Amino acid sequence: MTVATPHLLIIGCGDTGVRVAARAIGAGHRVSAVVRSAESAARARAVGAASFRLDLDHDTDDDQLAALVGAADRLLYSAPPPRAGEADTRLARVLGLAETPPADWVYIGTTGVYGDHGGAWVDEDTPAAPATDRAQRRLDAEQRLLAAVSRATILRAPGIYGPNRLPVDRVRAGEPVLADENGWTNRIHIDDLAAIAWRALTEQWPHRIYNVCDGVPTARTAYYDTLAELLGVAAPPRIDWAEARTRFSAMRLSFLSESRRLSNARLVTDTAYRFIFPDYRDGLLSSLRGETVTA
Ligand SMILES: NC(=O)c1ccc[n+]([C@@H]2O[C@H](COP(=O)([O-])OP(=O)(O)OC[C@H]3O[C@@H](n4cnc5c(N)ncnc54)[C@H](OP(=O)(O)O)[C@@H]3O)[C@@H](O)[C@H]2O)c1
Numbered sequence: 001m002t003v004a005t006p007h008l009l010i011i012g013c014g015d016t017g018v019r020v021a022a023r024a025i026g027a028g029h030r031v032s033a034v035v036r037s038a039e040s041a042a043r044a045r046a047v048g049a050a051s052f053r054l055d056l057d058h059d060t061d062d063d064q065l066a067a068l069v070g071a072a073d074r075l076l077y078s079a080p081p082p083r084a085g086e087a088d089t090r091l092a093r094v095l096g097l098a099e100t101p102p103a104d105w106v107y108i109g110t111t112g113v114y115g116d117h118g119g120a121w122v123d124e125d126t127p128a129a130p131a132t133d134r135a136q137r138r139l140d141a142e143q144r145l146l147a148a149v150s151r152a153t154i155l156r157a158p159g160i161y162g163p164n165r166l167p168v169d170r171v172r173a174g175e176p177v178l179a180d181e182n183g184w185t186n187r188i189h190i191d192d193l194a195a196i197a198w199r200a201l202t203e204q205w206p207h208r209i210y211n212v213c214d215g216v217p218t219a220r221t222a223y224y225d226t227l228a229e230l231l232g233v234a235a236p237p238r239i240d241w242a243e244a245r246t247r248f249s250a251m252r253l254s255f256l257s258e259s260r261r262l263s264n265a266r267l268v269t270d271t272a273y274r275f276i277f278p279d280y281r282d283g284l285l286s287s288l289r290g291e292t293v294t295a
Pocket residue numbers: 011012013014015016017034035036037038040041054055056057078079080081090108109110111157158159160161
């Protein structure tokens with residue numbers, strides 16, 4: 001008797017998705033990757049995935065998308081919501097096309113759904129309180145997916161860091177950061193996120209929400225100072241809120257106006273996941289060396 005090769009569909013096969021694709025192919029899966037750009041399609045093909053350049057914002061690709069969703073055993077949804085509105089119309093389109101949905105879904109969302117907590121600890125029982133339309137769209141996606149399928153694992157990620165995802169140029173250029181020692185920040189290394197997504201897809205994790213963070217929040221400034229130290233340059237100069245408002249983008253200011261400390265206790269308790277980079281200093285060093293770590 002031949003056993004069918006499991007088929008993983010990754011919708012939004014970007015930096016994280018391509019790492020999951022590489023793991024899946026190494027484990028004998030067939031992988032289909034949905035992206036928009038030629039560059040991302042080439043990157044997916046380079047790890048052995050079949051790539052499909054489709055746009056989730058238009059119905060012109062619906063037939064192809066429906067065929068892909070119908071043929072998949074597992075689905076990683078890692079595309080962001082659209083730029084406007086309060087609903088994730090992209091995920092809504094995919095769910096609308098899924099006549100026979102895959103059995104296992106994993107969705108990568110954000111911890112932005114919690115809103116500001118003034119530096120307090122936050123876990124998955126903390127009610128979501130999105131402060132922006134962007135975060136509201138993320139919450140909409142989570143709720144939509146949990147209601148539509150019988151098993152979906154929601155991975156709420158904070159800032160994802162890794163190779164080519166560090167503010168190296170800004171720190172080397174001596175660009176200032178907000179002098180906000182009470183502003184807490186949380187992180188996940190991209191290799192940990194990919195490993196967690198892969199395990200969630202293949203180990204039938206519960207129909208549940210998980211914070212996926214290293215569990216060691218720090219002051220925002222400490223992160224920049226550590227990076228500067230590892231680069232061998234001076235710590236970034238500090239500016240106050242008034243100056244930050246004149247220099248930083250609206251998006252950056254909105255991130256800076258939220259502070260919370262994220263617990264990963266549910267993830268650790270439910271899944272016994274052991275982080276590759278529990279310490280962000282090691283994660284930064286590895287990222288600066290350009291490594292991809294799969295152990
Ligand atoms: N940046 C962070 O720190 C952070 C924090 C928390 C959560 N997240 C979210 O976590 C997820 C994974 O992050 P990541 O950094 O791996 O993401 P990423 O590299 O930006 O990948 C996103 C993927 O979605 C695809 N995509 C975007 N719009 C699309 C559309 N209209 N139709 C089809 N495909 C579309 C992109 O295709 P192209 O590359 O071809 O455009 C890309 O392959 C994303 O949803 C991200 O927003 C990010």
